[in-house]
Amino acid sequence: MEDIKEYRMEQLVDHIMKWSLWQFNSRAWDRENQNEGILTKTAQILCNEPVLLETPADKYYWAEAMVLARDFKINFPWLSEMEKHEIKQLIKSLKERIDYLTITGSLNEELTAQRY
Amino acid sequence: MPHHLFKCSECIPERKKHAVIKGEGEDLTSCLPLGYLNTIPGTISERGCAFCGAKHVIGTPMKDVIHLCHGPVGCTYDTWQTKRYLSDNDNFQFKYTFATDMKEKDIVFGAEKLLRQSIMEAFEAFPEIKRMSIYQTCASALIGDDINAVVKDIMAEMPEVDIFVCNSPGFAGPSQSGGHHVINIAWVNQKVGTYEPEIKSDYVINYVGEYNIQGDQEVMLDYFQRMGIQVLSTFTGNGSYDDLRGMHRAHLNVLECARSAEYICNELRVRYGTPRMDIDGFGFKPLSESLLKVGYFFGLEEKAQKVIDEEVARWKPELDWYARRLKGVKVCLWPGGSKLWHWANVIHEEMGVEVVSVYTKFGHQGDMEKGIARCGEGALAIDDPNELEGIEAIKKLKPDVIFTGVRPGEVAKKMRVQYLNAHAYHNGPYKGFEGWVRFARDIYNAVYSPIHQLSGLDISKDEISADKGFMTRQMISDVKIDTEEAALSEERPYTGDYDCVTKLRGKEYPLLEKSPSAN
Numbered sequence: 001m002e003d004i005k006e007y008r009m010e011q012l013v014d015h016i017m018k019w020s021l022w023q024f025n026s027r028a029w030d031r032e033n034q035n036e037g038i039l040t041k042t043a044q045i046l047c048n049e050p051v052l053l054e055t056p057a058d059k060y061y062w063a064e065a066m067v068l069a070r071d072f073k074i075n076f077p078w079l080s081e082m083e084k085h086e087i088k089q090l091i092k093s094l095k096e097r098i099d100y101l102t103i104t105g106s107l108n109e110e111l112t113a114q115r116y
Numbered sequence: 117m118p119h120h121l122f123k124c125s126e127c128i129p130e131r132k133k134h135a136v137i138k139g140e141g142e143d144l145t146s147c148l149p150l151g152y153l154n155t156i157p158g159t160i161s162e163r164g165c166a167f168c169g170a171k172h173v174i175g176t177p178m179k180d181v182i183h184l185c186h187g188p189v190g191c192t193y194d195t196w197q198t199k200r201y202l203s204d205n206d207n208f209q210f211k212y213t214f215a216t217d218m219k220e221k222d223i224v225f226g227a228e229k230l231l232r233q234s235i236m237e238a239f240e241a242f243p244e245i246k247r248m249s250i251y252q253t254c255a256s257a258l259i260g261d262d263i264n265a266v267v268k269d270i271m272a273e274m275p276e277v278d279i280f281v282c283n284s285p286g287f288a289g290p291s292q293s294g295g296h297h298v299i300n301i302a303w304v305n306q307k308v309g310t311y312e313p314e315i316k317s318d319y320v321i322n323y324v325g326e327y328n329i330q331g332d333q334e335v336m337l338d339y340f341q342r343m344g345i346q347v348l349s350t351f352t353g354n355g356s357y358d359d360l361r362g363m364h365r366a367h368l369n370v371l372e373c374a375r376s377a378e379y380i381c382n383e384l385r386v387r388y389g390t391p392r393m394d395i396d397g398f399g400f401k402p403l404s405e406s407l408l409k410v411g412y413f414f415g416l417e418e419k420a421q422k423v424i425d426e427e428v429a430r431w432k433p434e435l436d437w438y439a440r441r442l443k444g445v446k447v448c449l450w451p452g453g454s455k456l457w458h459w460a461n462v463i464h465e466e467m468g469v470e471v472v473s474v475y476t477k478f479g480h481q482g483d484m485e486k487g488i489a490r491c492g493e494g495a496l497a498i499d500d501p502n503e504l505e506g507i508e509a510i511k512k513l514k515p516d517v518i519f520t521g522v523r524p525g526e527v528a529k530k531m532r533v534q535y536l537n538a539h540a541y542h543n544g545p546y547k548g549f550e551g552w553v554r555f556a557r558d559i560y561n562a563v564y565s566p567i568h569q570l571s572g573l574d575i576s577k578d579e580i581s582a583d584k585g586f587m588t589r590q591m592i593s594d595v596k597i598d599t600e601e602a603a604l605s606e607e608r609p610y611t612g613d614y615d616c617v618t619k620l621r622g623k624e625y626p627l628l629e630k631s632p633s634a635n
Contacts, residue, residue, distance in 0.1 A: 017489040018461045019402065021394040024486050026378060056367065060391035063412035067405045105145035108481040110152070116382040 009093045011076060016098060019071065022064050023102050028111040031103050035095055037061035038068065043091040045069040047084045118147055120496060124504035130156045134499040142493070144485050149499040152480040154290045159502045161291075162524060163477050168195050169292025170284035170299040171251040173376055176210075177327045177353040178360065179203035182238045182245050184214040186231050186263060187253025191215070191286075198522070200540045201327045203354045204334070204621050208245070214238050218255050228261050235270055239277060247357040248279045257285035278357070280307055291478035291500070293375065293453070300379035303351075303360065308384070313362030317346035317628035319414040322366040322384075325377030325454075326397075328353025330544030331617030335551055336372075336397055339407055339427075341625040343419040351377055364388045368413055372397055375453035375483055397547040398455075398555075399462030400428060400435065427549035435466065437607035438556035441593040443468035445563050448513065449487075450506070450520040451538035453479040457486035459519070464492065467556055472513045475501050477521075503527060517562050532571055534562035550612050557610045564589040 016023060022034050037057065042065040044051045053059055072079055079087065103111065118139045121132040133150045155161040164172070167187075172195035176183045185192035192215035203209060216234040218227050235248065250263055267279045284298035321340065326333045333353040340347050348366045349359035363369075369381045371394045381392035393409065396402030404424045411420030447469045449456055456474045463469050474487045475498035488497050496509060506524050510531055518528045518535040525535035536542055536558050546555040566586045573580060594602075613619070 018465075019405070021374070021396065021457075021486065024374075024482055025392075026374075026382075026480075026482050030382075056389060056391050059413055060368070060393055063393070063409040066412045066417075067409045070408075071405070101144050102485070106485070107145065107148040108485055109150075110480055110482065116379055 005090070005093070008076070008078065009090060009097060012072065012090070012094050013097050013101070015071065015075060016068070016094075017101075020064075020068065023098055026110060026116065027113065028103050028106075031111070032099070034061075035098050035102070038064045039091055039095045039098070041065035042068050042072070043088050046072065046079065046087050046091070118142060119149075120498075122505045122508050124508050125159065125502070128156055128158050131159060131505075135501075135505075136488075136497050138488055138491055138493055138495045138497065140493055144489060147488060147497075148481060148484055149497055150481070151476070151484055151499045152290060152293060152478070153500075155500060159500075160504075161477075161500055161502060162506075162521075163290075163500060164292040165254075165286035166284050166288035166292060166295035166298065167191060167251065167253050167286040169289070169295025169376075169478070170282050171195055171249075171295070172199065173292060173327070174296055174299045174352055175249050175251060175282055177201035177203070178249065178355050178357055179205050179207075179209050180245060180247055181209060181357050182212075182214055182242060182248040183209060183251070184216065184234060184238055184248055185251045185253060186216045186227070186234075186256045186261065187218050187251075188255055189215045189217045191253045191255075198540070199327070200330050200544070201353050202331055202334075202617070203328065212242075216256075218253075223255060223259055226259060226261060227256060228266050231256075231261065231263065231266050232270065235266070235279075239274070246277045248277065250279060250281050252281075252283045252285050254286040257283070257287075278361075280357075293478040293480065296376040297379055300377060301383065304363075304380050304383045304387070307361045308380075309361070309364045311358050311361035313348055313359060313365055315346070315348075315365060315630070317344065317630050319343075319345045319416060319629070320348050320366045321345055321368045321370045321410070322349045322351060322363050322390075323347050324351040324369050324371045324381055325373030325375075326350055326353050327373075329539070330541045330546075331620075332397065332545045332547035332551065334617050334620050335545050335548035338620050338623065339423050339548070340410070342423050343407070343411060343416050344626060344628055345410070345414065345416070346628055351380060364390075366390060368393055368410070370395055370410060373454040375479060396458055396462070398458045399466055399552055400432065400549060401466065402458075402462055403547075403549065403552070404428070431549040431553050433606045433608055434553045434610050434612075435556055436605070437602075437609050438553070438560050439467045440597050440602060440607065442556065442559060442563070445469045445517065445559070446472050446513065446515045447559075448473040448475075448509065448515040448518040448520070449538075450475045450501075450518055450524060452477050452521065453483055455519070455538050457483060457490055460487050461490035466552075467559070469559070471495055472515055473498065473509055475499070475506075477501075507531065517559060532568070534565060534568075536562055545617060550616055553610050554612070554616075560593065561589065564593045566592075 038061050041051050041061050046069050118137045119132045120135040120137050125131040136147050136149050138147050192213050196213040216230050263281050282299050284295040288294050349363050369392050371381050384390045385392050395406035407420045411417035449471050473496040519538040521539050528535045542558045545551040
């Protein structure tokens with residue numbers, strides 16, 4: 001069971017790495033905001049929950065999340081068979097993995113530069 | 117860490133950390149070369165300088181501007197017309213180049229008078245142009261000429277003109293990328309917010325990091341305008357100086373080349389709260405999703421989908437014709453910066469080619485992260501390669517075609533490997549749905565060029581058959597496809613026009629929606 005979860009999560013990671021750009025903004029703090037903003041909204045969209053759209057930044061995260069959620073649904077039909085709490089757990093693991101690959105485990109020496 | 121030291125660089129061991137091979141199970145936490153560092157002494161880099169990065173890449177695509185280089189004439193000449201950034205005002209910025217033409221006596225006695233004289237002469241020669249960019253060079257920077265003081269005086273004397281100063285001499289960074297940074301920040305500091313543009317729509321974007329190479333920008337503008345979006349400015353291809361002064365009024369910054377222009381988007385986000393949205397204008401799926409997410413941002417997703425459906429229906433059969441014949445072709449993707457990640461995955465997914473190597477001349481580690489993430493296992497990733505390393509990689513990887521610039525491209529040709537110009541294109545535009553088919557056509561024409569049949573023969577010793585003619589491209593390419601299956605499909609070779617850009621210039625678009633409260 002854990003293997004399947006891991007395998008599915010890695011499929012989502014691979015999809016993001018191959019098709020998305022938002023996870024690679026140039027500074028660590030920026031990547032944290034991007035990963036949090038977009039993947040939180042992706043989980044909400046996949047779970048049919050309301051999404052906060054108060055600021056231009058919210059709208060931006062939502063637009064990225066809409067495309068990602070749409071892609072996930074098309075490419076990974078097993079998502080439609082999952083319960084909401086399972087989807088949330090999956091996206092939580094996904095975010096931890098993306099954070100690791102792009103921030104905490106990243107070898108990019110420019111991530112901690114103080115200015116853009 | 118799967119570092120790779122080229123045999124030719126064993127005498128420069130520091131080079132080892134600038135190349136990696138993506139092995140099985142490798143990810144970005146174990147596989148990333150160094151990047152954006154000073155070139156190691158002893159390695160002959162293919163990079164450009166920071167002056168070139170500022171002027172040639174970003175400054176000069178602005179169309180209604182006299183671009184004056186304060187320095188020796190060589191700095192200007194060598195950054196002129198080598199990249200095909202077109203404009204819809206008869207290519208003013210492309211046809212003319214301007215220099216103060218500094219000589220030894222100016223280095224000794226100072227060149228501010230010469231600069232002043234050159235500015236006045238240029239405005240007199242082109243009285244219809246009232247905007248100017250002045251670019252610092254190593255020579256004028258080292259003698260300490262105060263360009264800003266000269267410009268301040270002239271703008272006081274001539275209130276009808278506006279002048280931008282770009283202080284990015286050649287030594288202002290490890291590569292052209294240093295110049296990209298300088299000019300981004302200089303523009304936002306000096307010019308953004310000094311002009312109030314006319315807002316005609318509720319949906320307003322700046323299109324950033326787009327240089328209208330062979331018409332890329334005009335193709336993308338067509339899509340945005342069909343969606344009902346006002347493109348307030350383009351930074352900087354086919355862009356207007358005053359429009360770019362009004363960038364602060366857009367609702368969204370749509371960013372294409374993050375390598376050269378993320379800085380201004382980041383600053384606009386901090387200073388004006390305008391979100392930055394990175395997009396891919398290359399490839400059917402990335403482009404479709406890019407239009408769709410811009411559509412979602414404004415609530416225009418249905419209009420975006422309509423554009424996508426029309427374009428895909430028109431061009432997909434033509435892409436498929438080439439993709440069938442390009443499957444398995446080995447490619448070295450060796451551009452300057454952003455195209456290594458724009459293209460790395462999508463050319464494999466949509467054309468079936470195999471990317472065996474990526475390199476970047478001036479990219480940062482962030483570009484390599486994107487590129488390596490999008491490559492398959494076994495790909496060789498190289499930062500700031502020198503010519504010998506390129507030759508060694510070609511011998512080792514045996515690619516069918518290389519996407520790169522003119523200088524390394526000519527080296528590849530001498531080794532009987534075809535190359536496509538990744539910077540200025542062969543028969544672009546390459547952006548857009550039609551553009552992507554044109555790119556596929558160029559790859560096809562390169563890989564299956566009949567010249568390969570002759571280029572390997574030495575008429576002084578090889579026997580030349582006189583009773584056989586050339587094999588055409590299709591005779592060569594179709595050997596490996598299922599021709600019956602292909603004949604049953606709707607696939608066809610490219611049917612577009614030689615010039616697919618000029619006709620867009622007179623096109624009419626639906627009236628833009630604008631609510632009374634829109635500012």
